[in-house]
Amino acid sequence: MGNVRTEEVKLTVDGKEMRAFLALPEASGPRPAVIVFQEIFGVNAHIRDVTARVAREGYVAIAPDYHHRAWAPGTELPYDDEGMKKGMEVIPKLTFEGIEADINATISFLKSRKEVNPSKLGVMGFCIGGHMAYLAAATQPIAAAASFYGGGIATFGPGGTKKTIERTGDIKGKILCFFGKEDPMISQDQVAAIKKALEEHKVRHEVVVYDNASHAFFRDVDPRMHREAAAKDAWERTKRLFKEELG
Numbered sequence: 001m002g003n004v005r006t007e008e009v010k011l012t013v014d015g016k017e018m019r020a021f022l023a024l025p026e027a028s029g030p031r032p033a034v035i036v037f038q039e040i041f042g043v044n045a046h047i048r049d050v051t052a053r054v055a056r057e058g059y060v061a062i063a064p065d066y067h068h069r070a071w072a073p074g075t076e077l078p079y080d081d082e083g084m085k086k087g088m089e090v091i092p093k094l095t096f097e098g099i100e101a102d103i104n105a106t107i108s109f110l111k112s113r114k115e116v117n118p119s120k121l122g123v124m125g126f127c128i129g130g131h132m133a134y135l136a137a138a139t140q141p142i143a144a145a146a147s148f149y150g151g152g153i154a155t156f157g158p159g160g161t162k163k164t165i166e167r168t169g170d171i172k173g174k175i176l177c178f179f180g181k182e183d184p185m186i187s188q189d190q191v192a193a194i195k196k197a198l199e200e201h202k203v204r205h206e207v208v209v210y211d212n213a214s215h216a217f218f219r220d221v222d223p224r225m226h227r228e229a230a231a232k233d234a235w236e237r238t239k240r241l242f243k244e245e246l247g
Contacts, residue, residue, distance in 0.1 A: 004055040006048070011064065013105040019073050020064040020106065021048050023055035030117035032143075032246035033110045035103070036063040037125025037132040039216070040087030042076040046221045047126075054124070057239055059246065060116050062109070066102045066132065069093065079222045091128055091152075095159030103136055120246045124238060126218060127151055130177075131164060137175050138167035144245035145175040146238040149183060149215050154190040168197040174204040174245055178234045180213030180227070208237065 007022045021043050025031055036051045038044075043063045054061035065073070070090040077083035111118040122144040125133035130150025135158070137145035147153070154165045175198070179191050191209060198205040210217065210230035217227040218234060 004052050006052060006055075009062075009109070011105045011109050013068075013101050016068075017073065018064055018066070018068045018102060018105065019043070020062050020109075021051055023048075023052045023061045024115055025055045025058045025060065027058045030115060031058060031060050032120035032122065032242075033060040033062065033116045033118070034122040034124060034242065034246075035106055035110075035136070036061055037066065037123065037129030037136075038063055039127040039129055039219075040067070040077070040090055041079065041083055042067070042071075042074075044076040046219060049221075050124075050126075053235075054242075057242065059122070059242065060110065060113065062106060064102055064106045066094075066099060068102075069098060079219070094128075096157065096161040097159070099132065099135065099158055100139065103132075103140060107140065122146075122242050122246050124148070125150065127216065131158075134171075134175065134177070135164050135167065137173060138164070138170040141172070143173040144241050145171075145173060146234075146241060147175065147177045148218050148234065149179055149186060150177065151185055151215075154193045165194060165197050168194075168203060169201040171198075171201070171203045174241060175206075176234075176237055176241055177205065177207045178218075178230075178237075179207070179209045180215060180217050180230065181209050181211050182214040185215050206237070208234065210234075 051061045070093040123133045124146035130147040133147040195207040213227040213230040216225035
């Protein structure tokens with residue numbers, strides 16, 4: 001839909017700095033906003049690109065570094081075994097209180113921007129960020145959520161709190177959950193449990209499982225993981241979700 005303008009911004013959370021990547025659409029007038037939750041590798045080129053893609057669809061998009069308590073500002077880990085090892089070390093350091101504070105600070109920042117219509121808010125995320133998107137949908141006034149291969153939704157809650165799946169009944173908006181059938185990190189039993197919880201609580205949802213896809217199938221900068229057909233379908237569904245629920 002046109003060019004986007006990007007900014008590296010700094011938010012204050014509990015008196016400390018959290019960096020974020022902000023992408024603003026070409027569209028005039030206040031626009032709905034979408035928070036993009038990173039993986040375990042940082043707000044890197046891939047996440048910045050996804051954030052810009054969302055902005056090109058006409059939304060204000062922001063990717064906060066919610067791992068900021070666990071590493072130095074600007075950290076970007078490589079998509080290799082060493083990066084995976086270091087990235088996995090930040091997940092146990094996440095706490096519910098910290099995540100809540102980071103999301104609240106991000107929403108407050110969005111509300112302060114003249115480019116944003118704060119009445120409509122969406123989220124999307126990848127891997128542990130997919131977990132964050134699900135959690136945000138259950139704890140914030142989120143109208144639309146897209147969770148890509150959200151790890152651990154059915155098995156744990158950040159910081160040892162109750163399992164995030166147990167918060168499903170608090171989801172008020174619509175949520176899409178995307179999984180790869182061959183994902184060794186998220187079993188099909190977990191996917192079934194998530195689908196059952198969404199159905200039991202009558203949450204408006206879609207759970208999509210792609211054959212011949214594993215974890216991180218949307219990561220188009222990583223040929224080992226990327227699956228073009230699945231990624232394209234998930235993106236089209238996400239765009240439709242945001243258009244229908246955010247406007």
